[in-house]
Amino acid sequence: MFGMANDDSTNALEILKRDHDAVDKLFAEYEDVKDGADDSEKENLVGQICDALTVHAQIEETIFYPAARRALQEEESKDLLDEAAVEHQTLKDIIGRLEAAPAGDPLYDAGVKVLSEYVKHHVREEENELFPKVRSSDMDLQAIGQQLAERKEQLERRGSQARGSNSRGEKPSRAAGYSRASRNAH
Numbered sequence: 368m369f370g371m372a373n374d375d376s377t378n379a380l381e382i383l384k385r386d387h388d389a390v391d392k393l394f395a396e397y398e399d400v401k402d403g404a405d406d407s408e409k410e411n412l413v414g415q416i417c418d419a420l421t422v423h424a425q426i427e428e429t430i431f432y433p434a435a436r437r438a439l440q441e442e443e444s445k446d447l448l449d450e451a452a453v454e455h456q457t458l459k460d461i462i463g464r465l466e467a468a469p470a471g472d473p474l475y476d477a478g479v480k481v482l483s484e485y486v487k488h489h490v491r492e493e494e495n496e497l498f499p500k501v502r503s504s505d506m507d508l509q510a511i512g513q514q515l516a517e518r519k520e521q522l523e524r525r526g527s528q529a530r531g532s533n534s535r536g537e538k539p540s541r542a543a544g545y546s547r548a549s550r551n552a553h
């Protein structure tokens with residue numbers, strides 16, 4: 368397109384890195400406003416964080432990780448990708464609990480904090496360990512980037528359609544949140 372074959376905007380690693388940075392910004396925003404914000408503002412921000420992480424995890428799991436498995440042969444890379452897959456499962460557990468909790472839950476802020484720390488840890492491993500290996504492999508970063516961008520757009524469209532058909536801000540009936548878990552912990 369316009370002769371810019373190496374345009375960063377369609378490089379797989381740049382696309383994933385931009386996602387990481389965007390979520391990091393949202394976590395920082397939550398940290399800034401959490402003490403003054405009302406519950407609906409907090410839930411709105413957390414909703415954006417969870418949606419962004421869910422789409423990001425899906426494009427990695429369906430496109431990027433399989434492509435990395437094909438491009439990276441050695442045992443160490445396989446271990447890294449296995450760990451990343453397990454970390455995604457943990458992330459989804461934390462996200463599910465947070466999405467089910469009302470912002471009035473006494474453990475809500477702690478839940479967001481734990482999610483942000485876990486995401487930071489996971490992102491650090493991807494950017495510092497996995498990405499350099501991928502960069503020096505023969506993965507076609509532009510072609511994979513193109514697939515990531517298309518899938519991402521598709522999932523985001525589907526997500527906003529799903530939200531549009533629900534009554535806004537309503538919690539699912541399984542909204543156990545954290546309180547019940549913390550009461551039962553004693």
Ligand SMILES: [Fe+2]
Pocket residue numbers: 424427451455489493
């Ligand atoms: Fe990931």
Ligand SMILES: [Fe+2]
Pocket residue numbers: 383387423427490493
């Ligand atoms: Fe990632």
